[in-house]
Amino acid sequence: MKKLYTCIFAVFIASNSPAQIPVNNPIDTTDVELVKAVDFLRSYLNEFTAGHIPEYSKYWSAEDCKEYRQPDQLVNGITPECPVYRIGEPDILYARPENGYVHIKTMFAWVDTNSKVSVMSITNHYIQQDENKLLRFISPFRIGGKDWNTTASGNITYHYPPYHRFDEKKAKMLARQIGTLERDWDLKPIKIRYYFADTKDELDHARGFDFTVAMGNRDKPSGMSDDADNIIYCGGLGENYFHEVVHIYLNHHYQQSPMREGIAVFYGGSMGHELFWHLRRLNTYLQQHKNIDLDRLSDDFYYMDNFTNPFTTITGMLCLDAYNRNGLAALKRMMDYTSLDDLIEKEYKVQKGNWNEFLRKMIDDNSRAKQN
Numbered sequence: 318m319k320k321l322y323t324c325i326f327a328v329f330i331a332s333n334s335p336a337q338i339p340v341n342n343p344i345d346t347t348d349v350e351l352v353k354a355v356d357f358l359r360s361y362l363n364e365f366t367a368g369h370i371p372e373y374s375k376y377w378s379a380e381d382c383k384e385y386r387q388p389d390q391l392v393n394g395i396t397p398e399c400p401v402y403r404i405g406e407p408d409i410l411y412a413r414p415e416n417g418y419v420h421i422k423t424m425f426a427w428v429d430t431n432s433k434v435s436v437m438s439i440t441n442h443y444i445q446q447d448e449n450k451l452l453r454f455i456s457p458f459r460i461g462g463k464d465w466n467t468t469a470s471g472n473i474t475y476h477y478p479p480y481h482r483f484d485e486k487k488a489k490m491l492a493r494q495i496g497t498l499e500r501d502w503d504l505k506p507i508k509i510r511y512y513f514a515d516t517k518d519e520l521d522h523a524r525g526f527d528f529t530v531a532m533g534n535r536d537k538p539s540g541m542s543d544d545a546d547n548i549i550y551c552g553g554l555g556e557n558y559f560h561e562v563v564h565i566y567l568n569h570h571y572q573q574s575p576m577r578e579g580i581a582v583f584y585g586g587s588m589g590h591e592l593f594w595h596l597r598r599l600n601t602y603l604q605q606h607k608n609i610d611l612d613r614l615s616d617d618f619y620y621m622d623n624f625t626n627p628f629t630t631i632t633g634m635l636c637l638d639a640y641n642r643n644g645l646a647a648l649k650r651m652m653d654y655t656s657l658d659d660l661i662e663k664e665y666k667v668q669k670g671n672w673n674e675f676l677r678k679m680i681d682d683n684s685r686a687k688q689n
């Protein structure tokens with residue numbers, strides 16, 4: 318799915334010019350508190366230009382800046398590859414005073430040449446004066462997640478809505494998986510903040526979104542990890558979303574690897590299902606679509622349906638194959654490659670141009686392996 322978003326965003330990324338951000342519902346210009354808050358948000362959003370993010374201490378409380386390297390949990394809410402404020406052009410929908418702060422709702426959207434509006438996100442910001450009379454954002458989670466519960470288990474601190482009964486067994490299972498991962502990869506324990514709810518939409522709402530382009534379609538377990546602050550957000554899999562934990566542990570060590578998603582799928586499955594489930598679906602799909610050319614995997618076949626991602630399934634399969642051939646040593650070697658072309662050529666002696674036949678056969682073989 319990540320690849321799909323990247324392609325969409327290549328079209329929707331906002332321009333770099335700090336234009337005056339429009340306001341949909343006129344702000345009462347005599348209401349100094351509202352006017353100042355809107356100017357504060359405008360100035361913040363205008364600082365998100367290509368390759369640049371603002372100095373957070375100018376906008377966020379000392380408390381939030383101490384707790385997080387990136388206190389704004391909206392920024393990577395759609396994809397870690399592009400700040401949410403640069404995906405579409407902003408339009409401030411309204412600003413209103415509430416409970417001692419100003420609440421501002423902003424829409425980020427794109428209008429094409431046929432006047433078709435594509436909404437990318439609708440965000441909520443809460444602004445209040447601190448003790449030094451400086452305006453600062455309050456994290457939406459401090460407001461939306463006020464009644465959430467917290468349970469610490471091993472190195473994980475779980476945060477979850479009040480309707481959920483904490484499942485100790487699932488937390489212990491995750492702790493065991495983490496223990497094995499740390500031992501096998503010689504990794505030091507990492508303290509992780511783990512936010513979960515029954516659905517990802519609920520989490521997005523708690524983070525401050527009314528809407529993102531990633532919402533919609535049938536619910537499925539899904540998650541996101543934030544490497545900067547070791548935070549996991551996941552919906553639908555409760556206390557045991559190992560896939561995202563693998564990202565937290567391994568992403569830092571393999572920044573350039575094309576297998577970062579594959580290794581997480583190998584260990585923790587994807588979207589609530591293990592790798593074999595995806596391989597079987599992918600195999601069936603490919604047999605029904607003979608025209609798909611896996612030589613053009615990254616360009617033409619990055620999306621299959623709402624439940625299986627072909628690219629991550631295939632890279633997960635390559636991890637599985639390496640592990641089956643030569644255990645952990647081979648798996649670790651796979652992670653050291655910085656391009657998939659190089660990996661397939663060196664590991665399998667297969668040149669680009671012959672990937673379609675090679676990968677189709679490998680998918681077919683591996684999707685049957687567990688059934689036999």
Ligand SMILES: [Zn+2]
Nearest residue numbers: 560564578581
């Ligand atoms: Zn992932």
